[in-house]
Structure formats: structure tokens, C-alpha cells
Amino acid sequence: MAEISQGTIEQAIQTTAETVLRNELYFCDLDGLAGDGDFGNSLATGFRAIKNEWDGIDKSNIGAMLLKISMIVSKNVGGSSGPIWGTGFMKAAMLTRGKRAVTLPELTDMVGAAIEGIQARGGAQRGDKTLLDALLPIHETLQKHCEAGDTDLGAALKDCAEAADKAVDETRNLVAHRGRASQVGERSANTPDPGIVAIATILQDWCKHHGVERTPTAPEVAKATA
Amino acid sequence: MAEISQGTIEQAIQTTAETVLRNELYFCDLDGLAGDGDFGNSLATGFRAIKNEWDGIDKSNIGAMLLKISMIVSKNVGGSSGPIWGTGFMKAAMLTRGKRAVTLPELTDMVGAAIEGIQARGGAQRGDKTLLDALLPIHETLQKHCEAGDTDLGAALKDCAEAADKAVDETRNLVAHRGRASQVGERSANTPDPGIVAIATILQDWCKHHGVERTPTAPEVAKATA
Amino acid sequence: MKKFVNDPAQFVPEFMQGIADANPDLLSFTPEFQMITRKSGPSNSKVSVVQGSGSGHEPAHVMAVGPGLLTGACQGAVFAAPPVDACYETIKACASDAGTLVLVNNYQGDRMSWDMACEMAEAEGIKLKQFIINDDVAVKDSTWTVGRRGVAGNFFVIKCCGAAAEAGQDLDAVYAIADKVNNNVRTMGVALTSCIPPAKGTPIFDIGDDEMEVGVGIHGEPGRRREKITNADAIADELFDAVAQDIPFNSGDRVAIMVNGLGGTPITELYVLYARVHDRAEKAGYKIVRNYVGEYCTSLEMAGASVTILRLDDELEKLLAAPAESAARIF
Amino acid sequence: MKKFVNDPAQFVPEFMQGIADANPDLLSFTPEFQMITRKSGPSNSKVSVVQGSGSGHEPAHVMAVGPGLLTGACQGAVFAAPPVDACYETIKACASDAGTLVLVNNYQGDRMSWDMACEMAEAEGIKLKQFIINDDVAVKDSTWTVGRRGVAGNFFVIKCCGAAAEAGQDLDAVYAIADKVNNNVRTMGVALTSCIPPAKGTPIFDIGDDEMEVGVGIHGEPGRRREKITNADAIADELFDAVAQDIPFNSGDRVAIMVNGLGGTPITELYVLYARVHDRAEKAGYKIVRNYVGEYCTSLEMAGASVTILRLDDELEKLLAAPAESAARIF
Numbered sequence A, B: 001m002a003e004i005s006q007g008t009i010e011q012a013i014q015t016t017a018e019t020v021l022r023n024e025l026y027f028c029d030l031d032g033l034a035g036d037g038d039f040g041n042s043l044a045t046g047f048r049a050i051k052n053e054w055d056g057i058d059k060s061n062i063g064a065m066l067l068k069i070s071m072i073v074s075k076n077v078g079g080s081s082g083p084i085w086g087t088g089f090m091k092a093a094m095l096t097r098g099k100r101a102v103t104l105p106e107l108t109d110m111v112g113a114a115i116e117g118i119q120a121r122g123g124a125q126r127g128d129k130t131l132l133d134a135l136l137p138i139h140e141t142l143q144k145h146c147e148a149g150d151t152d153l154g155a156a157l158k159d160c161a162e163a164a165d166k167a168v169d170e171t172r173n174l175v176a177h178r179g180r181a182s183q184v185g186e187r188s189a190n191t192p193d194p195g196i197v198a199i200a201t202i203l204q205d206w207c208k209h210h211g212v213e214r215t216p217t218a219p220e221v222a223k224a225t226a
Numbered sequence C, D: 001m002k003k004f005v006n007d008p009a010q011f012v013p014e015f016m017q018g019i020a021d022a023n024p025d026l027l028s029f030t031p032e033f034q035m036i037t038r039k040s041g042p043s044n045s046k047v048s049v050v051q052g053s054g055s056g057h058e059p060a061h062v063m064a065v066g067p068g069l070l071t072g073a074c075q076g077a078v079f080a081a082p083p084v085d086a087c088y089e090t091i092k093a094c095a096s097d098a099g100t101l102v103l104v105n106n107y108q109g110d111r112m113s114w115d116m117a118c119e120m121a122e123a124e125g126i127k128l129k130q131f132i133i134n135d136d137v138a139v140k141d142s143t144w145t146v147g148r149r150g151v152a153g154n155f156f157v158i159k160c161c162g163a164a165a166e167a168g169q170d171l172d173a174v175y176a177i178a179d180k181v182n183n184n185v186r187t188m189g190v191a192l193t194s195c196i197p198p199a200k201g202t203p204i205f206d207i208g209d210d211e212m213e214v215g216v217g218i219h220g221e222p223g224r225r226r227e228k229i230t231n232a233d234a235i236a237d238e239l240f241d242a243v244a245q246d247i248p249f250n251s252g253d254r255v256a257i258m259v260n261g262l263g264g265t266p267i268t269e270l271y272v273l274y275a276r277v278h279d280r281a282e283k284a285g286y287k288i289v290r291n292y293v294g295e296y297c298t299s300l301e302m303a304g305a306s307v308t309i310l311r312l313d314d315e316l317e318k319l320l321a322a323p324a325e326s327a328a329r330i331f
């Protein structure tokens, strides 16, 4: 598979909506451990709106579609998740204006642009215990696949899911340095970051949808995909 | 002893101050059971002031002295106790203007006038579970002694203490109908009224001071005089 | 005890000192009688309006002293009527040739203290009238209290009488206004938690985590019944119905509505209740002319609220709208 | 949960509806964006001042909309920044030819939402400037937050900017005033209890019966330390010292002092604190020109308080004294 079609991306977004809505309460619980318990609601509010408005979304090309999704997020999602996810979709949209399909290197650039946008927006660095700690290794994994000339989306997805899953456990004992969880100081240590768990769960569900066999390693991801 | 001298009354007041100050916390505790827990403080505030101002109080006659005491109470005692005790002293003062001694019938009238004043002030009746339920039997006891032509103050005191002591137990299970304790409704049942306990304790201490032997029957009075 | 206090015995004089410190141009504080009066003093051409009661209900009563409101007020210990002398001195400090209206909330201790103080003052030739406020509909024809309690409706009596006095009306007229307000105002409250008087250090009543006391008094007195907490709309409905049916209020009535916090309930929750009461009042055909959402008569840090409705006529409407000044500053 | 709520998810729109119902002549409510704007709308000859943040801090922020204060504000869910679009729509609804000053309290979510909204609005040609408020001295040079938090000092920024805008000053001038206030205002708070966000239903932090959190944030963020509750004077001293030493304030300074309640503390306790702070300020040689005792920036029903000091010059003094109107009504 040399190209990733718009249809594949549309399916990925619909799968994501299912992941997020299924885990609305669980993601709230995770955010409640060290944050303010609204992450699941916030994200679900956004993806519920995406689902409801799905048929009316402009799907003339990937960029137009992602821009509209970014706008729905901006309209409906409060807290930090609104600007973060909204910015991510917006940056990916800007690289895909007019496109009906993307290559793996182009997808890699979309993730890279989203990361840059999120970093510019919220100032978080690697190790601050935010969803960037999942997105950065995902981006590196994609880059490796591109360098190796690997064009199999399934294989790339599997490695990305692996990387995100690992990030859950690797950051578990860190103290959050950004966002609401940072405001409880030391109390955020020993709790998984809900944003990282969400990214890892979404990727695991993408794998499943693509028929890629894989068993989650972090208990939270296992629970969220069960 | 045909007459009760001003000196005897002065001593009775000083004894009362000791009774009240010694029981400041205990009377608060009793008021706390169904009232607002301020009775001991309120009364002690008044008698502390009486004690402090004692030397300067006009003692040219019983009436002048009691009037001044009534004024000290009015100045210092809040809640219901201020008007009640202030009125009692004031009414007794009005019957003793210019007098240096009183007879037992005159003392009986002083108590009667105080009762009338308190009833007019607060509208309480017998059985409303207020200190009137101690004062009314005391007044009747005094009347009996007068009718019998009995002039022994000690014997009268003993019977009055007996009557007040009995009132504690006889009213214990009533629901208060006046004052703050009435505002907790049924909750005031099964708690002794602190005003009645105070009157009974004061009389028991007067007995002791007069060398009249007697053992209190109500446990609260026993505790307060121990 | 989760409170900002030093010596609990000094709680009342200390907070009154704070009020005085914060309002040096408006108020005078006489610690001896726990009395606060207008800096400008009484005016012999205007009726004075005074009040005083136990502490713990702030901004009632000493924070309601100021032009267009009370001329002076005194406070007793928390939930205890002021000593007779404090009442007497307050009457004296506010005495005016035009006379003084003494507004008393209907509680045993308050009535007795003010009765005595008024007798003393009248004996000295001070011209006054006493008026008893009793707007609480919670406990009807009670056999165990002195009658209906005076609660948040007190604010409207103060405001209207203060404005009438300021406008130069005579003592009989100001008294008549108190009577009109009291006859047309009704209140009922609900408590979700008890409060803790500083000197006591423990709650004045026990209440389950899922319970509320419907019809509670502002000293924690029991009301109509204890029951499971329901939702805000159901609670607002119960308070509204109890108040509305009491006089009763009728379609077409012009009204002022107050949702009063008891001390520990945040303003947002009061607005949730207000939204419902407003709705109910409109559906009932009342014309809402003014509204008051906030704290007017509290019970220390008790979580809870009360709903008050006042029926207005042109006169009361004008009196409510008249300017006034008090210790509370918003900006 | 001892609260007046219906569906917790509807708590914010419901209380905003209550605010709107209670102020029909003053405010307009746009439920879609949880936005409240002045009924009179923006004026093209005057700078607009807007704000918006999580709910639960009322009267901040939507209750600070009105002449002489904010032109408009939007609110997110309890303790959550508003969605980007709500911020954007608020800017649009308040846009003025004279420009708009966007006042943002320094929190991650708020900053990101307003940053995006401002970029979007500027891209459409709306003239604006953004200003970040950060008056909380509790956590110094923190490595784990975006910097100092914006808390009760926010009130003074709103009041001064609102008055300057009303007076017709231009955008740069109003921005300069925000900067001046923020540079001269400092706050620190203390919590005695946690609050319970309605949607969560449980306290946001645990705290012992005899403990307090010194330097707490208005979302319950930890402060300098957890310790045993001391008496009111000792607590007032600690807050006063932390604030006074920060800038530092100096003898001879003219100041405004605020003792702000966090939601569950009765006004009397705030006055006990104020009496001490007033005393300390006078002893330190400050000239207290204005004071504010009450609730200005809360944390739902949290028991606690904060002390704010603002250094004044002639300009700020005049701006604070300027008339204004808000949803809060006393009488």
C-alpha cells in the first residue's frame, strides 16, 4: 500500500470517535487521579459533535475535512484539550489542502506538524508528562519506517501503537509539568497521564480496525480497549 | 429569726456569684444539650461583673442594691437570661426601696413579684420548662411557711431547695415551649432545663451556707454542688 | 473548627472592629455596647430606624447601618440577643426629635431585650415605636415558639423604612410602612448543612450527608421536615410554593424576589435557584420588578438558601429603588 | 453532595440563565457560547474589555460584565477554560473600532484558548491586545506550572481597565493600565476546606480536620505548604507578609486592600482577617485608600480567603473610584 486514502483517514476518525465515546467515563476517572476529572467529558463532547455533524462535513479533500474537524473541536471542547486537539487537527489540515490521499512520509509530516503546533500552543516539552510523550515517539517511529522505505501502513501502525503504549508506563512515575495535572505537584506521580493513555488506546483501536494483531502492554490501554 | 437582714441578702448574692462562676462551663454544657450552649457564659458574665463592681454598689438599702444589680445584669447579660434575671432583680428591688431588712412574707412577695415580672416579660407559663418551673414551687413553699407563721429561714430554705430540686426531675421529660430550647422541638425532651438546674443549685448552696444539711436529689444539682 | 477566629469570645467585637476599620467615613463603632451607628449620627428632622439581634446573620444587622438604611444597630454574642443596655444605648445614640422606629425580629430573647430597652427609653421621654418582623412561613401556628420567626424579609423592612425615614416621613408613616412590608413579605429557607458557632466549636445540629432541613430557621431551628436532598428545581419549587401560597400572592402582583444564601452556599447555586423561582413567578403571572440574589441574612457558614417574595405597590417600589449606602462594597 | 444542582452537566448554563434572568436590562446571555455581554453592546468609540475562564470563581468573570467593567465574558465548564470558539465569539461580539483588550488569567487552558481565539480574530482584522494577569505570590518561580497564577488581583485589573475604557482612553493606554495594575498587585490565599465541583461530586483534594493549605490556588492547587490551622491573626499575618514582601510594598505607599472570600467563609470571618490586615498595613505605614471585603474570586464553596494589596497612584485611585454597574445588587 503506497498511499493512504482519504477513506482510510475518514475511517480512522470514526474509529477514534468510538474509542473516545466508549471511554468517556474511564478517561475522566484517569484525569481525576491527578487532574480535574474532565478529560473524558471534554474529548467526548468534541467527538460526539464530530459524529453528529459527520454527514455535513466537507469531504472534498483531506485538508478541508480536517479543518472542519478542527473547527468542531474548537467550538465544543473546553479546558486544555480544546486548543491542543484543535491545533493538532488544524496543522495536519494545512499540509493536506486539496489532497485526496497521502503517502507515509506525508502522514509523518502531518504528525510532525501537529506536534509542532501543540508545542507552540502549550509550551510542553518531552518529559512534561503530556500526550506529546506519546506523539513524539510515534513521530520517530514513522520517520524510521519512512527512512527504511517501508510502505506498509499496518506495520507502521503496530510500531506506533507499541511506542505509545510504552510511553504510558515510561511516564507513569514522572511529575506532570504542564496542564492541570501539574497543579497538584507531586501528587501526579504514580498516575498515568490520561492524554497519553488516550493516544495509545486510539492507536490500538486503529490496529484492530486494520486487522493488525497486537496485545496492549500498559494495563490502562488494555482496559480501555477491552 | 424574725427578719432577714440586708447582710444576709448580700451574702446570698455573693454565694450565688460563686455558684454561677463555679458552674460556668457545666451550665453551658447543659444548655448545649437542647439550647445554644451560652447559658453558663451569659450568667457568669453577669455575676462576674457583679463581683467586680461589688464594692462600688450602693448598699444604702436593699432596694437600691438590687436595682443596681439588675442594671449590671442588663448591661452585661445577653440572650434570654439578661431580660429574665434583670427583670427578676428589678421587681424585687421595687418592693424593697429604703428597706434594711425584710420579713419572710416580704421575701415571699419579692419572689412573687419577680415571677410576675418574668412572666410578663417572656410569656412563659408553668410547664413550659423554664426556670419558672423552679420559681413557682419555691414561691408556694414560701407561702406555706408564711401561712404556718413559720419564721425560721433555714427551714424555709431547705423546703425551697427541695422544691427546686424536684422541679429538675419533674420537667426533664417535657418539651420546652419557650426560649431557644423550644426551637429544637422534640429534641429538648429528656434534657434537664439549665435554668431550673441553676435555681436548684443556687438554693442548695444557700442551704449549705446557712448550715442547713441536705443532699441534692437530681444528679445535675448534685454535680453542680459537688 | 474550620474558621478564621482568634479567641472565640472576642469573635463578635473583632469582626465589628473590622467592619468599622473598613468604613471609617461611614460608621462609628462603640465596642462597649457592640453598637454601630452612622458616622453622621441621627438627624432631628428625620425618624431614626434601629435594630439589633444576635450575631451570625451578617450582613444583617450591623452591616445594614448607613444612609437610607438603619441609623444604628447593636449585636449580641453569636445567636444571642444583645444585652438590654446595648439596646437601650442604641436607642439613645440614635434618638431623634422625629422619633425612632425599633425593628425587632420575632425571637424570645430579642423581644425581651428590646421591650425592656424601649420601656427604659420611653421612661426618659424618648419618642419611639416598636415593630415586630415575622416573615418566616416555615412553622405555622407553632405551639412551641413565640410565633413566626423574623428572617430575610427583615431586609425589605429595613430598606423601605430607611428610605421613608430618609425622605422625611414621620414616625407613624414609617411604622405604617414597616407594617405594610411585613404584611406583604414571606420567606422560607432550607439548610443542607449545620453551622458551627465559634464559641461552641461543634455543629448546632446533626444532619445526614444526603439530607436537608426544609423550613430551617436562621439559628438552625427545625423547620417543616427533614428529608433527602432533591434537585435544585424541586427545592426551589417547594420554597416558592410555600411562600407563594401563604399570603397568597396572585397573578398580576408586582413583586420583588430574593434568593438569599445562608452563608456557605456559593452565588452560582443561588442563581440556579433564582432561575427556577423566576420562571415559576413568571408562570404564576407575577411581574418581577426587582430581584436580590446574594447574602442578606445568614446563619454563619450554613449551606442553604431562602426564598423571599414581597408584594409591591407604587410606594414600596419607590422606596426599594431609593439610594442607600452600607458597609458592603462591590467595586 | 450538599449543593443546589439539577443535572451537573447543566450547572453552568443554568446559573448563567439565572444571572441573565436577574439582570434583564443590563446583560445579554448567549447560551451557545456561555457568553454574557452588556445589553448596550460595545461602543465603537470605546475600547472593549473582555475575559473568560473556567466557571466556579463567581462573581469573576461573567458577573463582572457591565458599564465600567467588562464588555463581555464567556465561561467554560467548572474549572475548565472555555472552548476556543466561545472566546472567539466573545471577542467578535465585543469588537470595537477602538480595539479590544483581552484579559487572560495565567492558566494553561485559558492561555491556549485565548491565544487561538485572538489569532483567529486578528486574522479577520479585529484590533486587539492580550494581557496576562498573574498576581498570586504563593508559588514562586515554579518549575511545574506556566508561572504565577492569576487570582483575586484580576478584579483590580478589570475595574481599572473598565474605567479607563469607559473614559475613552485608547487601546495602548488601557493596556498600559492593565500592566500597571498587574505590576503593583499581589495576592495570596489559604484554604481550610476543599470544594466539590458538581460534575465530580467529591472533593478535589483531601485535607485534615485541623489542617489548612497555605498559598492554595483557586482550583485547589497546592500552595506553599500544608499545616495545622492557626488563629485568624496568625493566618492574616502570614498572608499579609507574603504579599507585602513580594513587590515589596513600602511605608508611605497608598494602597487598596482586599480580603476575598473563597466561597464558603462567612463575611464576619473575612472582617476578622481584615481587622488584622488593616492593623498591619497601618503599622507598616501604608495609607489605606480603599478596601474590599467580600467575595471577588471564589473557588465554589471552598472555605478560605485571600489577601490582595494594590499599590495606587493618582491614576489608579481615580479609576477605582469611577462608577460601574454589575450583576451584584446589594439593595
Ligand SMILES: Nc1ncnc2c1ncn2[C@@H]1O[C@H](COP(=O)(O)OP(=O)(O)O)[C@@H](O)[C@H]1O
Residues within 6 Å of the ligand: A031, A035, A036, A037, A038, A039, A040, A042, A078, A079, A080, A081, A082, A084, A118, A122, A123, A124, A129, A130, A131, A132, A178, A179, A180, A181, A193, A194, A195, A196, D080, D081, D108, D109
Ligand atoms: N501544554 C500541554 N501540551 C500538550 N498536552 C497537554 C498540555 N497540557 C495538558 N495536556 C494534555 O491534556 C490532558 C488533559 O486535558 P484536559 O483534562 O482537557 O485539560 P485540563 O487540564 O485543562 O483539564 C493531559 O492528560 C495532557 O496529556
Ligand SMILES: Nc1ncnc2c1ncn2[C@@H]1O[C@H](COP(=O)(O)OP(=O)(O)O)[C@@H](O)[C@H]1O
Residues within 6 Å of the ligand: B031, B035, B036, B037, B038, B039, B040, B042, B078, B079, B080, B081, B082, B084, B118, B122, B123, B124, B129, B130, B131, B132, B178, B179, B180, B181, B193, B194, B195, B196, C080, C081, C108, C109
Ligand atoms: N420566656 C422565658 N421565661 C422564663 N425563663 C426562660 C424563658 N426562656 C428561657 N428561659 C430560661 O432561660 C434559660 C436559657 O437562657 P439563655 O441560654 O441565656 O437563653 P437563650 O435561649 O436566649 O440562649 C432556659 O434554660 C430557661 O430556664
Ligand SMILES: [Mg+2]
Residues within 6 Å of the ligand: A031, A035, A036, A037, A038, A039, A079, A180
Ligand atoms: Mg482535565
Ligand SMILES: [Mg+2]
Residues within 6 Å of the ligand: B031, B035, B036, B037, B038, B039, B079, B180
Ligand atoms: Mg442559651
Ligand SMILES: [Mg+2]
Residues within 6 Å of the ligand: B036, B038, B079, B080, B180, C079, C080, C081
Ligand atoms: Mg442564646
Ligand SMILES: [Mg+2]
Residues within 6 Å of the ligand: A036, A038, A079, A080, A180, D079, D080, D081
Ligand atoms: Mg479542566
